[in-house]
Amino acid sequence: MSFDKTAATSLLKTVFAQWVQKLDLSIESISPESAVLHMRFSEKLCRDNGVICGQALMSLADTAMVFAISAAAGDYLPMTTVDQTIHFLRPATRVDILAEARVIRMGRTMAFGSVSIRTVDDERPVALVQTAYALLRENK
DSSP, rough: OOOOHHHHHHHHHHOOOTHHHHHEEEEEEEEESSSSEOOOOOOBBOOGGBBBBBBHHHHHHHHHHHHHHHHHHOOOOOEEEEEEEEEEOOOBBSSOOEEEEEEEOOOEEEEEEEEEEEETOOOEEEEEEEEEEEEEOOOO
């Protein structure tokens, strides 16, 4: 199986909660090695002074990892977040954001990954995220 950009775009519109869909995310690229999501700037994502809130960045990272795990597996797998640790390194103010998610280790029941979040115009990370997911495969 192959989990490509078309499959990822379809998944983005069908599996995620409506409020996640309202983040206006798009798939920049996807491969078995990584998934890159784009979050367009909107005032609705901001705290005061145009700073994008941490909750939006955490949601972006969580969503990006679903795509990275699916791409590594070759298809969408039902999963649930077990742990997500984020380190905010600098503010992102009035700018589009990219999240690059990579699977570090994928087992039968668990997947571990990392996400680097940056602005579209600067390679320096805004946040670094470590994640763990339970894979909800059917027992056979």
